[in-house]
Each structure stands twice: as structure tokens, then as C-alpha cells.
Amino acid sequence: MVVENNISTEICKKCADCCKNYPLVELSKNEINSLELLTRLHFDTFINSKGKADEGYFLQFKENGYCFFLNENNGSYSCSIYEARPEICKNYPSNPKQQEVCNSNR
Numbered sequence: 001m002v003v004e005n006n007i008s009t010e011i012c013k014k015c016a017d018c019c020k021n022y023p024l025v026e027l028s029k030n031e032i033n034s035l036e037l038l039t040r041l042h043f044d045t046f047i048n049s050k051g052k053a054d055e056g057y058f059l060q061f062k063e064n065g066y067c068f069f070l071n072e073n074n075g076s077y078s079c080s081i082y083e084a085r086p087e088i089c090k091n092y093p094s095n096p097k098q099q100e101v102c103n104s105n106r
């Protein structure tokens with residue numbers, strides 16, 4: 001199996017730490033457009049209020065800190081926008097610290 005993103009493997013579906021605890025997921029304008037098309041939601045719905053135009057835009061998080069688009073079903077997690085997920089998600093883990101988090105959950 002080709003691992004594109006942690007959430008795509010069986011282990012990652014049980015973990016999803018990256019989608020629960022990621023501090024800020026930055027979005028490009030193109031990514032925002034893609035998400036609006038896919039979800040039919042206005043970007044105000046899924047943009048973090050911390051995101052300001054001059055600082056970039058960031059994904060909204062739920063009250064528990066999980067990503068707005070993270071679904072949970074009986075302990076199994078999935079990304080509801082997987083095909084249009086941001087680059088930062090596609091590239092996770094992208095540094096040794098992130099890889100360490102992944103390794104500790106295997």
C-alpha cells in the first residue's frame with residue numbers, strides 16, 4: 001500500500017494524532033476554493049478565526065481541538081475532504097519530529 005497520508009493506513013485510522021493535535025493547518029487560496037467546491041460550504045465555515053488575511057488562512061478546529069474535517073466513527077478516524085485535503089496534510093509527516101509521533105503509534 002502506498003502511504004500518502006497517515007490517515008490512509010489502518011494504523012492511522014485508529015490514531016489520527018496529526019488531525020487531532022496539529023497546531024495550524026495553513027490553506028492557500030486555491031485550497032480554499034477547492035474545499036468550497038467539494039463541501040459546498042462558504043469558507044467562513046471552515047476557516048479558523050485566528051487566520052487573518054495578512055497571516056494566511058487556517059483550518060477551523062472543533063472545540064476538542066480536532067480538525068473541523070476529521071470524522072470519527074467507533075474509534076476509526078477519516079478525513080471528510082480527503083481528496084481535497086491541504087498540502088500540509090498530504091505531506092505529513094514532513095519532519096523528524098512528526099515522524100517520531102507516527103513511529104510511536106505503530
Ligand code: SF4
Nearest residue numbers: 019067069070079089
Ligand atoms: S484536513 Fe483531513 S487530513 Fe488534514 S488535518 Fe483535517 S482531517 Fe486531517
